[in-house]
Each structure stands twice: as C-alpha cells, then as structure tokens.
Amino acid sequence: MLRKGFSLLEVGAALLILGLAVTAVFQFISSTTLSALNLENRAYARQIANNRLALVQTLEPLAGNIQRTGQEEFGGKSFFWSEKIETTSAKFLQISIRIGLSEETDIYELRTFVEKK
C-alpha cells in the first residue's frame, strides 16, 4: 500500500532547515540594527574627540607627555575619553584622543599634529 504524506524524519529535516534559515535572517537583522547603533556611537565619539581637540588647543592645554582621562554624557550615553600629548619634534606635538563607551574599549581614535606655541 502506498503511504501518503511525510515521515517524521522528513518533517524534522524541514523544520531544521527552516530554523537555520530563520536564525540566519535574524542574525542579519540584528547586525543591521547594531550597525545603525554603532554608527550613531561613532558619530558622537567623533564629535567628543573634536570637542576635546578644540579644548586641548585653547582652554585646557596639556603640558608635554601627559595623559588625561575623563567622562562625558553625550546623546543620553556615557562616553570615556583619554588624551595624550607627545613631543615628536622641536616644532610639533602629537595629540592622541581615544573615545570609548567603557574605559577599556575604544570606538574612535583621533590622532593629529599641532604646532608648538
């Protein structure tokens, strides 16, 4: 007698394939959302770095080879920054500014040279 329909094994295999496909699509969606969030964080971090660079050059100068750290609220998030000045030549200083959402991990780094005053 000819059996109609699917066996349990076939249904199980079909469900497994469906599950794998759905998981892959879920991962794609969540990575897109994470990318949008990362983009926003990086835009804020870039602005904080530019703000710090403007202050280091004017109101909050760093005396050679010193590192400074701080925390700033920006766009409802808390960012950590660290800045360092190194004397690279008689005329120029290298300023490195790192921004992160924690003290350990950086999401943006600004490195530039400014003329000594």
Place this chain on the structure above:
Amino acid sequence: MIEVLISLVILTIITIITSSFLQSSISSKEIVFTKSSQTFQFNLLADTLREDVAHAVNIPLLDLRGEVQSETFRSTLNTNSFKFITKIRSGKNFSNSLVQVEYQLQDSKLTRKQFFTPAPVDQDLFSETVLFNQVQKMNLQFSDGKAWFNFWPVDPLTERKFPTLIKLTLEKENKESYSWIILSNLKNIYD
C-alpha cells in the same frame, strides 16, 4: 488523529516563528531608520557649523539700515542666536561670495538662515535649513581662548575679533544633551 495534532503543533510553531520574525523586522527597520536620520542630522549640524566657522570672514555686520556695526560676530544674551559673515560654497569649492548666516533656535528647531548678501537690507530674504529638531533648550558660550562668556562681543576689543571657541549645547525634549565646540583659526582683528 495524532497526525492532525502534530500538524497543528508544527503549524503553530511556524506561525510563532514567522510572526516574531516579522515583528523584529519591523522594529529593526524603525530603529535603523530613526538612528540613521538622527546621525545624519547630527553630522549635518556639525559639518555645516564647522564649515561656516572655518570660512568665516572677520568683517563688520551691518544693521537693518545698512549701517556698519562695530561687531563682526554677534550673540546677545537670551536671544538663542548668533550671526556672522562667511564664504559660501559653490559646488565643491568655496567661492569668494560673502553672505551673512544666522543660527537661531525657533519653535524647538535649530535653523540656519543664509541671507543672500553680507548686508541684508531685507531681513525676510533668506534660505533656511533646519539643522536639529525637538530642541528644548539651547545654550551658547563663546571664548577668547582664556574664559567662557555667554555673549559676544564682551568688550570693545572683542568687538573686532571672532570668538576663538564657539560652544553650542542643545538639550532635546527627551533630556538628551549634545554639544559642539568649534575652534576658529581667524586670528586677525578687524580695524
């Protein structure tokens, strides 16, 4: 009977998976759209302000009657605005055409008004760009490189100078705060 029940269970599982998948896709699309437009607006303000300040020209402003004022950059207390004269972009390059620009908080929106000349006699002739929405509070500070002030110019000497730093802080209706500190390299003093 048992086959029907198994089919129903499988169908239910597939329905749950599909509906949650659709739900998360919709919420993800909303998050991505919101965050992307916020980031675009944020970058637009940062880049526009930096470009205007970078190409600013230290020449005196003119009043409504076309008379020369003593100051080259003006922001008075509690006006939530500042104005100065800058070069405008013509395609990818900056032309020598000068215009007056005014940044102003109006109806919870930060706008940039670009007049068509450096001395606009008709104050209603301008093109306007909305740079930031849902602003609850705006705070402006200016520095001569030594201290912060809430208005500019602060004395007869700074009347002829462009502020070294312009700090713009915006607080949105959801209490999120953003600040831009723009450094001006315009060292010359207008005589």
